[in-house]
């Protein structure tokens with residue numbers, strides 16, 4: 001299944017990507033995924049807004065339960081069609097039936113997914129949920145009514161839209177125009193599309209009125225998962241290790257921040273945040289251990305809130321990301337490589353700062369020089385290498 005969540009939400013006008021807008025303290029994407037994971041599907045690919053992949057992954061981890069290993073997050077494109085294409089490219093080779101679902105249809109009941117799957121299983125190359133058009137429909141030209149339209153011929157298309165994989169792949173490969181839904185693209189490629197019953201709850205959050213409606217309905221129509229399901233249960237029984245490295249050049253402005261502490265009188269490092277290579281290597285090691293991507297995915301340069309941020313912010317957020325995925329930190333070892341600053345006198349202070357930001361997990365810091373070799377030996381910058389051990393929470 002592909003869940004497209006990369007739209008900007010222009011018509012909603014919420015000032016950010018629509019899928020990450022809150023309904024009840026939890027986002028539209030969160031609610032959509034709760035219903036996706038209550039429906040039968042093997043692989044789930046979430047197509048996220050560029051730069052917000054980490055937020056999408058957080059929602060996946062909060063909703064996927066024991067299916068989290070079957071989920072991937074990819075970056076969307078400027079149009080819905082390009083976002084679906086990005087999702088298609090990430091599907092496993094053995095997936096034979098593909099459902100494409102709008103995250104914006106956050107309250108779609110799982111039964112709608114089942115109807116679509118049943119139609120494809122029964123032999124339809126494509127099937128989509130539809131609801132009848134209830135209003136009297138007119139054709140207009142400017143301000144003039146030019147004709148009445150027989151509404152019995154019309155239906156409003158919803159998602160999930162289901163397709164045989166070969167049909168959808170071929171239609172996407174040969175598409176020469178942009179369509180607003182996948183059924184239109186597949187129909188343009190010459191395939192019949194079957195209709196199954198949609199559901200009023202599968203409406204799309206498009207405008208501010210839709211958002212109000214979804215917010216009013218969400219309490220009445222809670223997640224279909226049984227209450228008390230341990231969504232955050234540890235995904236694995238065994239500990240895991242991860243490795244992280246980071247490099248920053250000298251040449252930044254202001255004070256040097258390294259290993260979570262300030263170093264007055266030392267030259268600053270350059271970087272989007274404070275250039276703390278030691279802390280960044282630790283973040284990468286922790287994320288790698290959990291298989292949760294890397295620092296660029298969660299703290300990319302497109303996130304203004306991390307501009308100039310110090311280690312405590314990065315490490316606390318990383319610990320929270322791991323916690324949401326069911327991991328706690330065992331210990332971290334990080335080696336700093338540069339001519340300066342000299343760590344020996346402040347090693348305990350640095351270890352305490354890093355450990356405190358990680359909720360008390362032991363952190364050991366070692367430091368070395370390279371006998372004048374390489375960019376660290378030439379005094380151009382610093383490097384840091386970290387190894388982290390994490391354990392099921």
Ligand SMILES: Nc1ccn([C@@H]2O[C@H](COP(=O)(O)OP(=O)(O)OP(=O)(O)O)[C@@H](O)[C@H]2O)c(=O)n1
Pocket residue numbers: 004005006007008009010011012018019047076077078079080081083084101102103104105204205206
């Ligand atoms: N480039 C895009 C555009 C849309 N979508 C997704 O496609 C679904 C339906 O799109 P729509 O409601 O049109 O969303 P937006 O493009 O975000 O809205 P708008 O047209 O108002 O900007 C949504 O789940 C949206 O996140 C997407 O993944 N990538």
Ligand SMILES: C[C@](O)(CO)[C@H](O)COP(=O)(O)O
Pocket residue numbers: 102156157158159180181182204206
């Ligand atoms: C895919 C879709 O949600 C089906 O109704 C729809 O086509 C998305 O585009 P729209 O422009 O918001 O209708």
